[in-house]
Amino acid sequence: MSTNVKIAFINNNIKERNGELHLNDEWIRIENVSNRRINMFGWELWHWKPSKQYSLIYRFPKRIDNLFWTLDPGEIIILFTGYGSNKFIEETSDHKSEFHFYCGKNSFIWNNAGDIACLFDTESMTSTLAVP
Template sequence: MFTRRFSLPVAGITVTLLAASTAVLPAAAAAPQFLVAGIQYDPAGTDTRTNAHINQEYISIRNNTTRPLSLKGYRIRDAASHVYFFPPTFVLKARSTVLVHTGKGRNSANHLYWGSGNYIWNNTGDTARLQNAANTVIDFCTYQQVTGRVAVKC
């Protein structure tokens, strides 16, 4: 089970929608420009704390529009307040997804690296929040531990 929430400006008022995994939004409701697409929170095998294994843990962020968009000032935050800031020059292509790996590596158009030496996403459950430069939550995904599951689509 996971939960998604996003806010939409409607006629000068901000409307907050809360949707469970089985909810269908009305056609008139526009999706956010960016969304948390999924989280790989439990890499295969034993947690070795090597950079290669830590990088198998990641969160995916999707550009939901038909144009490239800057993520300058955007951040990802988990329930324990670990924070990742997107590079100021990073632009996500239209209808594309970027994986933000937990460990260290070289950034590219579709792979960014948090730079952590430890795991971020809890196997027992966590919440990922995507926030804009004004610290407004654009989208979030909350998951709970499910036996045999190692990732969640949000």
């Protein structure tokens, strides 16, 4: 398994705000820990359940706002469960550059202990992380 791009964190500790739960409070952080630029087009994030069922959660696009993109060394991806517009956020003194992607799901995904997030490049599994 490659360690160039890894699933670093699953945020599934959802807090109620104003009496509501928000799907985009659930997210996964993916990091490029290598020293090279990675083309993530066609990479996929899958959800594995203990009942040995896989389901495709997200396939990374070729473009963001009609521009080709790559994940540069040190950059991160935040993959939100709900809806939104994919975007790139420039690095500032407070945080590294990050990409925000949205799965477009209508319910929470990472809410069962034992579930595993699995990241695949175009050839094989590159990283996994169990739901805390």
